[in-house]
Amino acid sequence: MYEQRDAIDPTTWFDSVDLATLRARGGAKWSKYGPDVLAAWVADMDFPPAPPVRAAIDAVLERGQLGYPWLLEHDPVAHGFADWAARRYGWTIDPSLVISTIDVLQPLQALIQLHSEPGDGVVLQTPIYPPFHTAITGAGRVIVENRLTAPADGAAMDLEGLAAVTDARTRIVLLCNPHNPTGRVFTRTELQGLADLAVERNWLVISDEIHADLIYPGTTHIPFASLGPEVAARTVTLSASTKTFNIAGLRLAVAVFGSAELLARYQTIPRFLLGGANIMGVEASAAAWRDGEAWLEALVAYLHANRDRVVEAVAAMPGVHTVAPEATYLAWLDCRELLARTGEPSAFELFLRGGVALNDGADFGTVGEGFVRLNFATSRSVLDAVLERMAQACPS
């Protein structure tokens, strides 16, 4: 059982991450681009598991309980998330409307297929997380693109544009809040505007709120379904502990249904298509939501300082611009001026040649061409090495 007194000094904890450890660790982030490249791409953090998460996993092994979990009488995931949502976001949810899923993308895909027909439209507010695009097109649905306003203005929602671009075949909105890749935390006014349209036009809203815990001072996360009963009744919220606590490999997320009808419809999907929860994910998530707040506060403070370091370093890179993200450990860098000046075709390739792997903005929609996404969830020393290489890769 984790005790608060076991907690490690956060500065030592986060600062302790070094390149030798990361390269030895394995995993997609540090394997894909080989030993000479610094990895600042996929949305995994470089930090080791938080003490309560580590303790929960150790406890499962000590008990030797790696068989089927028994979750029917008291589901620690549903209750753990409901308690967390009440404490962190002031959002009251009924645990009986929360189910465990193997990740966020699986229910997202299932919901698209359940609530639309081939050829129907699904709204994306672009640029947006690449798997959203493939989840729609892979199911034979049509992306209805609604671009956020220019990042220099902070990438706001364009609700007039949304009203104009949708039609009778538009069925679903995939909302990402906080938003990946721009790091926006949408305001109540923006969310209410979207909700008004969804109610008026009878859309289902799939609200991916996986980044909700990683927000910086000055903003507040407003769960979309908390806007009112009429909004909740057409919303399925997807969330997880896996971004917040850096345990995506444990494969666990939650779907919160805004009404019993929405849940009942989901349960018409043949059960074995959906899979079941992994015991390590269940125990780690429950422990994170129960005991992880102190570690999370320290993490956000550390990421906040990293964010400011990124903004300062990018300001000195000629032709690269960014707006400080309000949430997430992802910075969205506009390199179009750099590309125009140098004649380089791709910022992603330019930085990769300079020894840093980022995400190519073009993967987030055509509006992302000329951008890259930088993951700054690492130690100061690794981040400084990344920023140094990027600065050297930018011709002046």
Ligand SMILES: Cc1ncc(COP(=O)(O)O)c(C=O)c1O
């Ligand atoms: C917005 C968003 N949704 C979903 C995911 C993936 O979550 P999962 O691995 O639980 O499917 C990510 C991962 O980066 C993400 O940024």
